[in-house]
Amino acid sequence: MPASVEEVLLEDNEYYRISNCSLTEFLEPTFIESFVKNGDVYCLSDRNCIIQNCAAVTPNGVLTLHILEFIYQTLGLEGTKRPHNYYEVSIDLKKLRHTDKLRNSLKKLEYFDFYISWEPRNGDICPSSIAKYFNDRNITVTLCTLNxxxxxxxxxxxxxxxxxxxxxxxxxxxxxxxxxxxxxxxxxxxxxxxxxxxxxxxxxxxxxxxxxxxxxxxxxxxxxxxxxxxxxxxxxxxxxxxxxxxxxxxxxxxxxxxxxxxxxxxxxxxxxxxxxxxxxxxxxxxxxxx
Structure with missing residues (x-):
């Protein structure tokens, strides 16, 4: 196997698992300013999207929620009907409005486990900064190694x-x-x-x-x-x-x-x-x- 290919795939590609995390954490101004606006966030819930609520933060700065219909009806959020009795809610973290209302709605949802990775635009900043951020907020962070x-x-x-x-x-x-x-x-x-x-x-x-x-x-x-x-x-x-x-x-x-x-x-x-x-x-x- 070419060494250059192995190096790209195996070096500096750590990612993290954050456990028992509230969705309100993604609304925090520090998270948005430090990570969403200064790099690409890849964050995905570790869940079965056929039977569970799911969530993801994509590099465009959007928090996407995949919520069972009977739960969606209790949240007071605007969403789009999706197949199999789900609603999708898209929240642009770079253009947040009605933050208090959003926060109260997201508090009604359960805590999630996420896999997360961050690519900073500034090469002098360490990608592991996002792990330190969540750890400092008393959220369990685990380093995931490649198999x-x-x-x-x-x-x-x-x-x-x-x-x-x-x-x-x-x-x-x-x-x-x-x-x-x-x-x-x-x-x-x-x-x-x-x-x-x-x-x-x-x-x-x-x-x-x-x-x-x-x-x-x-x-x-x-x-x-x-x-x-x-x-x-x-x-x-x-x-x-x-x-x-x-x-x-x-x-x-x-x-x-x-x-x-x-x-x-x-x-x-x-x-x-x-x-x-x-x-x-x-x-x-x-x-x-x-």
Whole structure:
């Protein structure tokens, strides 16, 4: 695995879990001035959005609430009807109005556990400042570490992106991540065959790095840039690299540019293949409940 890619994904990507936190904490002037207006906040409740109230703070400074209808009716907030008896409430933290009314409404909701990460605009400020802020307010803060696994699958050859179907390549990479046994076996009713590639690389060396955690778009963009540059530096014909980004299941999600972003339980992945001549994007997803 290229050292530059490992470095981007594994270094300085800590995030935090804050426990038993009231939503009113996000209305505090110090929080808004120090973090919302001076960087990008990524904050997501650790909840099942099919059966529970959920909340998120996104980098645009908006606090989004996903509230069960019978609870929403008691809050006195303005919201938008969403599927499955939910209402969505959007609060622009940079343009707060009627703060006292908002605070009283949010106090009626239960406490939440959140995963949170902050990217300051000023490089001299430490991202961990947000953890110190909540800790100083007597909220339990836990440092979350990345779950890292390296896989070196046993293969006979490597199919190329140019002469295979992208869906088959995505499936093959997924099987590599699970370190499946590709050795030939007897025929069964259900069998798997690797993609057939006329220009396959006659190599048995392939590396897979699996990292689980909360990543910001900034980190993903850097990783993609490094993968693309690494491919360009290799003099081997038909060489390729790829990245697969799995979404957080119970998070605000937008299926396409024309649809609204909302909480919906989903299973989605974005796959990008980098070659000398092009980058190929393949995304697939499904709602887990509809």
């Amino acid at each position: 890292v696994k390296k896989v070196t699958p046993t293969i006979c050859e490597i199919p190329t992106v140019h002469d295979t179907d992208v869906e088959e390549m995505v499936e093959w990479v997924g099987l590599l991540a699970h370190n499946v046994d590709f050795s030939e076996t007897e025929n069964y009713i259900s069998t798997y065959s690797p993609p057939i590639s006329e220009n396959s690389l006659k190599s048995t060396r392939i590396s897979v790095l699996i990292v689980k955690g909360l990543f910001t778009p900034t980190t993903i963009v850097k990783a993609c840039k490094n993968l693309s540059e690494y491919v360009a530096s290799r003099d081997l014909e038909n060489y390729w690299t790829s990245i697969s980004v799995q979404s957080w299941e119970d998070s605000p999600w937008r299926w396409n540019v024309g649809s609204p972003m909302m909480f919906q339980s989903h299973d989605s992945t974005c796959n990008i293949f980098f070659t000398h001549s092009q980058n190929i994007l393949y995304s697939v997803g499904q709602l887990k409940y509809s």
